Amino acid sequence: QVQLQQSGPGLVQPSQSLSLTCAISGDSVSGDTITWNWIRQSPSRGLEWLGKTFYRSKWNYDYALSVKSRINIKADTSKNQFSLQLSSVTPEDTAVYYCVRDRHRELQGGGFDLWGQGTMVTVSS
């Protein structure tokens, strides 16, 4: 059974960096039809896609324009996991953060079909 297990702190101080990790079991972070995403959810912003990484002969990354200057997503093939780093956080970054698998939209139908359990991250001093 494929699972995503998130880890990382639930409290981050303003201006610091938020770091979360998503461990994958039952699938490969290097899968050639899959992308690995970070999505957050807050009452004010709803469900907001932040970025993704995927392997197609080389590692690729795409980020939402809203966070592009602050975000970094990395894949670690040795641990079969991927991570999120969001720098210079403010209280507006307070949200539940999810790691999410996205299927190939032409071959497999697309859609975010597998989600981590979610991590509530609060930005506060």
Add this chain to the structure above:
Amino acid sequence: DIVVTQSPDSLAVSLGERATINCKSSQSVLSSSNNKNYLAWYQQKPGQPPKLLIYWASARDSGVPDRFSGSGSGTDFTLTISSLQAEDVAVYYCQQYRSTPQGTFGQGTKVDIK
């Protein structure tokens, strides 16, 4: 950017009755290359992540009960729960994935029991 708008924001339906949620996209999500609509529906229960119900606007994901159905094309879509069960109380979201690298979600529709 494609904007996705759902209606209504909430609805209450009696057990066993039909529930209908609408989703409108500001641009067509129909792909001319394969005639597929890149529109998904999700169900989110309290304290849980969203769960994929429907992809390609009308294809049920594995294990999804057949009382859930999706329809529509282009810019207008509908999620129908044919006979509402108590376990269907949740917030439902539509999401377009025609535009990449990111798709956009609707604001959500809360479904309750009347």
